[in-house]
Structures are given as structure tokens and as C-alpha cells.
Amino acid sequence: MRLTDFRSYPTFEARFAGRIVAIAGENGVGKTNLLEAISLLGPGRGLRGARAGEIGRRAGGEARPWAAWGRFEGPQGTADVATGTVGEDGPDARRKWRLDNEALRSSAELADRAAAVWLTPQMDRLFQEGASGRRRFLDRLVWALEPxxxxxxxxxxxxxxxxxxxxxxxxxxARWLAALEDAMARHAVAAAAARRALVLRLNALLEAGTATGAFPAARLGLLDPIAAALDETPALAVEDKVRDDLAASRGRDAAAGGAAIGAHKADLALTHLPKDLPADLCSTGEQKALLVSVVLAHATLIGAVRGFAPLLLLDEVAAHLDQARREALYEALSNLPAQVFLTGTEADIFAPLRGTAEGFRATPGELVPDPDFPVPNPP
Structure with missing residues (x-):
């Protein structure tokens, strides 16, 4: 992997050979920046969801053009993926992508070569805040399988x-509004169908428990009347209903300042199955454990459906788990069909992974191999 003017890294180069990579270092040395760079080598806007013009290293008050490059080994052979804003300037700089040195139109074209799933500390309040964050979380899970x-x-x-x-x-x-409402209906039903399909697949894995090890069984719930209608009604009929409802609600929506119907109204619920308890009523530790269950199952699903190991990025996750759950996490990761990157402030937290994980010590702008975590058998 190579970086140029990416966040806090003027330049960076490293090879990650371990199937589990543990990175330890103090806060502020760039561990999360590195995970963000890895996440940008797949489809989407990365784990921070940042605009391209905000990512470059600051120099003289301005963000510089940046680049990230990575080499992936998969069933289709070696693939070189590059992205960045080289040649673009300013806050409105556009991000570009290349695959094996060929220009791509969008990051969606990387979907056959790379997929990333992540948990970050910012997601700890996912079930205490508004629906938009949960909807974005669900959509990222969908994108990894359906770009x-x-x-x-x-x-x-x-x-x-x-x-x-x-x-x-x-x-x-009337014609203009009808055309916009037709587009809203078609795209809302397509989005609801994709969300619904992923929830069904993940729930099957979560119920079986084979992908989540000792983490609690969980059940996802899609709170969306459009998705619920698809359980009983063909998609074209649901589109017609959404279209008619939008036309009938123009006056109400004008007064409210927004549409009361559409893909933007979906929400995600999560239930702790052993306790039959909604996630928002669980403790912080239980919520974290439930999210770990979901991402473990999702990584397993990507491997089964896409035919290659996804990247699982866990930023400071182990530090927020008790000792029993931490050991359960490491055991689950050892059996997971994914390449996993873990970060933490202290290397000791990764001690149970000695002999299994490749370790690094992070300092500002660089990584140094940790002699206590030599490279195990590469994947």
C-alpha cells in the first residue's frame, strides 16, 4: 500500500501480509487515517464519508492533491487499485479511480476486486441517535454486495x-412533478428491495450463529413501509402505490418542507435475541457486541457471495469490549474469511493474537513492524 499527501501522511508505504493486522499507537498518530485510506480502495466514500477535497494533507491552509494505491490478491489474480485527486485542486476537487492503470468512471467498478466493512468509535451511539445514521450503516452493508x-x-x-x-x-x-415522483417511486422501491434482501440474508447467518462465534445472536429489522409492502405485493404495484401517494401528498409535503414517503424514511432496528431486547435498550457493551455480530456475519456473507475475502476494519473496537468478549472477537476473527485490520492505543491488548496477527507500532507518519508480532503464515 502507498499513500501520498493523505491526511497526516506526506508519504507512506507498507506491505500487509498477515490475515490479521494489529496496529498499536497513541491517539493522533494516524491509525484511523490509515484505515480510511484502506476503505477508499473499495467502492464508496470510505469510513469517514469525507468529500474528496477534504482528505488531502494540509499545507499552507490548503488541502493538497492526494493519492492512495493498493495491491490486492484474489481469485481473479493481482489487482492494482488507485484513487485520489491528483491533478485536481481546491475543496471541490473530484476523486478519480484506476484499476490496473486503467481509468474508471466510478468506484462502483471496483466492486469485483475489493469490499470493506468497518466499525469505528463514532458508531457506538448508532442506536441512541437519529435514523439517518442507522440508514447509512445499512446502506454501506448493502453497497458491499450490491454496488x-x-x-x-x-x-x-x-x-x-x-x-x-x-x-x-x-x-x-403537474408534468414535472409527476416525472420527479415517478423517479422517486422507482428508485425508492429498488433501494427498499436491496435493503430487504440484505436483511434477510444477514438474519439467516445471524440466526445460525456460525459466523459470529460467542457473540450474541442478533436480528436485524428493516422499518420501512415500502419494504413491508414488497412482502405482499409485486414491485411494480408498490411503485404505483408510492407514486400515487406522492401525488396525493403534495400539499402536505409543501407545508412540511419535505416528502413523508420515500427511501429516506427507512430505519434499521437490531434486537438482542437471547434477551429479546431492542438494541436501544441494551447496555453500551451489548450494543457494541451486537454490531460486532453484524459485521462478522456481513464479512462472511461477502466472502460467500463475492468469492473474495473482504477487508474488515475495526478501529479501537477491542478496547471497548470486556476481556471475555475480546477473546471471543479474536477467536472469531481467526476463523473469518477476511483480512482484518485492528487498531488500539496499546499493543498489550492484542497479546492473545501473538502468533496469529502481524503487528505494527504506529508513530506520526509511519508504521514500524512490532517484533512481538512477526509475520505469521501469509494468506
Missing amino acids: GHAREVAAHETAMSGRNRLLAEGRRD
């Missing part, structure tokens, strides 16, 4: 913004 889902969600948002603007301006052009 086209991102286009459906974006197209829905574009059509909805156009409709909101027309209604706010008092412009009741």
Missing part, C-alpha cells in the same frame, strides 16, 4: 430534492 444500490439511493435523493424545490417555490407543474 448499484448507491446509484439508486443517489437518484432518489436527486429526484426528491427537485420535487422539494418545486413545492417550496409553489410551482405546481
